[in-house]
Amino acid sequence: xxxxxxxxxxxxxxxxxxxxxxxxxxxxxxxxxxxxxxxxxxxxxxxxxxxxxxxxxxxxxxxxxxxxxxxxxxxxxxxxxxxxxxxxxxxxxxxxxxxxxxxxxxxxxxxxxxxxxxxxxxxxxxxxxxxxxxxxxxxxxxxxxxxxxxxxxxxxxxxxxxxxxxxxxxxxxxxxxxxxxxxxxxxxxxxxxxxxxxxxxxxxxxxxxxxxxxxxxxxxxxxxxxxxxxxx
Numbered sequence: 001x002x003x004x005x006x007x008x009x010x011x012x013x014x015x016x017x018x019x020x021x022x023x024x025x026x027x028x029x030x031x032x033x034x035x036x037x038x039x040x041x042x043x044x045x046x047x048x049x050x051x052x053x054x055x056x057x058x059x060x061x062x063x064x065x066x067x068x069x070x071x072x073x074x075x076x077x078x079x080x081x082x083x084x085x086x087x088x089x090x091x092x093x094x095x096x097x098x099x100x101x102x103x104x105x106x107x108x109x110x111x112x113x114x115x116x117x118x119x120x121x122x123x124x125x126x127x128x129x130x131x132x133x134x135x136x137x138x139x140x141x142x143x144x145x146x147x148x149x150x151x152x153x154x155x156x157x158x159x160x161x162x163x164x165x166x167x168x169x170x171x172x173x174x175x176x177x178x179x180x181x182x183x184x185x186x187x188x189x190x191x192x193x194x195x196x197x198x199x200x201x202x203x204x205x206x207x208x209x210x211x212x213x214x215x216x217x218x219x220x221x222x223x224x225x226x227x228x229x230x231x232x
Contacts, residue, residue, distance in 0.1 A: 038106045038114070042206035042225040043076045044131070044189055045099040046213075049179060052160075052220035054087050054094060059161030059174055066165035069172035073226055076101075097219055100208040106227060108141045110203035113193070124193035126203045127154050127164055129175035131223055132188045136207035143205040145197050146190050151181045154195070160220065169229045173204075176222035186212040189223040203227075 047055050062068035075085055080101050084093035110126075117123035134147020153175050155162030160176035173191050191203040204225050214221045 038111070038227055038229055040104050040106055040204050040206065040225050040227045041101065042104065042189060042204070042208075042223065043080065043099060043101050044186060044206075044208050044212050044221075044223045045076075045079070045096040046219045046221040047094075047096050048219055051094050052176075052179070055176060055220070055222070056159075056161040058087060059163065059176055062161075062165070062174065063156065063163045066163070066172075067167065069163060069165050069174060070167055072174060072224065073172070076224060098212045100210050100212060102206050102208050104139050104204070104206050105141070106204045107139075107143045107202050109144055109201045110191075111141075113201055113203065124201055125164070126173065126191045126193050126201075127156050128152055128192040128195060128200070129155050129162070129173060129223060129225075130190045130192060130197075131177065131181075131184075131186050131221065132190070133184045133186050133211070134188055136188050139205050139207050144202050146188050146205065148188075149190075149197060150184045150186065151177050152192070152195060152197075153177055160222070162222075171227040172224070173227075174222075174224045176220060179217050179220050181214060181216065181221060183216040184214050186214055186221060189225070191225055 059072065062072060078085055079096050079099050084095045086093060113123055130146055130149050130152040132146035132149045136147050153162065155164050155173060155175040158175060160178055162175040165172050188205065188207050190205045192200040194200040206225060212221065
């Protein structure tokens with residue numbers, strides 16, 4: 001990736017990439033009878049503090065250029081496939097300390113909120129992301145909270161960089177947490193409407209089969225969820 005005149009050159013994923021994700025996911029969810037599928041791809045990762053400044057800078061820029069979320073997804077896919085990238089002209093090759101990816105479907109609360117938006121009734125915005133360390137054998141449509149929440153941020157205001165945007169019908173939720181988050185073995189992430197777990201609405205709950213080990217003040221942890229909408 002090149003950095004020219006303080007702007008990120010965007011090279012998005014292709015339509016064929018997204019269709020391939022749907023084909024693979026539909027094979028896993030053969031029991032579905034819906035005509036519209038909301039599929040999420042979620043990533044959980046942590047960076048060494050020496051690299052975190054570049055991640056923060058890029059994700060802060062995405063707030064002002066939502067198309068940058070597509071480029072961020074391309075980078076996540078490269079990292080998940082054990083590749084490195086360069087950004088902002090630095091000579092080092094950047095890669096997370098750990099990165100995990102999972103596919104799920106959004107939960108019932110999120111479906112109801114989308115239905116409210118379609119019918120023009122009171123629909124929330126989902127500006128919050130959470131991470132947790134709960135034991136999550138399976139994500140259920142009835143989920144409304146993380147099993148064991150560790151931290152929650154507003155993706156549009158966090159100093160470490162984050163955003164909530166869309167590209168067509170695809171939604172991107174990106175959030176990077178501060179290094180002072182308590183040490184944890186992270187296994188789950190979520191998207192919510194407010195800062196209060198007791199009254200919020202959950203849009204997405206994702207669980208990861210392999211945990212991300214976060215060490216307080218030694219690394220910076222974050223998560224990203226991309227929600228695709230497709231007719232089946």
